[in-house]
Amino acid sequence: MKLLDIGEVSRASGVPPSTLRFYEERGLIAPVARHGLRRQYTPGVVLQLTLIGMGKSAGFSLSEIAGMFGPDGHPELPRDELHHRADDIDHQIRELAALSRALRHVADCPAPSHLECPSFQRLMRISTRRLGERNRKSGGRTTPA
Incomplete structure (x- = not known):
């Protein structure tokens, strides 16, 4: 070899x-x-x-x-943890896709003011609700930007 x-x-x-x-x-x-x-x-x-x-x-x-490698260097992958992490990533993808749609709407919105736009108002309500859910799940902890 x-x-x-x-x-x-x-x-x-x-x-x-x-x-x-x-x-x-x-x-x-x-x-x-x-x-x-x-x-x-x-x-x-x-x-x-x-x-x-x-x-x-x-x-x-x-x-x-x-911890995912054995003493011989071969992978010993924790399948349950990998499934859990993949689920977390799928959730992040959905949240990022929603954020992308919101940003595109804001950028392209024809309303004179975003505060007058019903679609923007709806997006803000959804974002506020998701932020509240995330804060409840984390016990009120926020992650640094």
């Missing part, structure tokens, strides 16, 4: 060497050897890096992602 040095892994994955070293410190990836001072990895590390990137994009923390 041909080993890849850190530069080859970086080029193949698009992940900078500094990030590869950081992931190594966090236990997400592990070199199998060294050639001089250069870390050597199996080709499977590129798949691991792809999964790490997907996990980060899905909102998982690096600690959560580290």
Whole structure:
């Protein structure tokens, strides 16, 4: 099996060497050897890096992602948690689509004032209701902008 040095892994994955070293410190990836001072990895590390990137994009923390790999570096994915996260993402997509429609309406609204536009008023009532629901679910906590 041909080993890849850190530069080859970086080029193949698009992940900078500094990030590869950081992931190594966090236990997400592990070199199998060294050639001089250069870390050597199996080709499977590129798949691991792809999964790490997907996990980060899905909102998982690096600690959560580290728990998704077994001691041998092979994925041990928590299917229930992945379903839950996918449901959360689907919900965010619906909210973002509604926000996009509202913004487009505001941008294109022919009314002289948005406050006179019945569609805008309806969108504001819906947004206010959703914000109230979100605040109740979070116990009144708000997330920073």
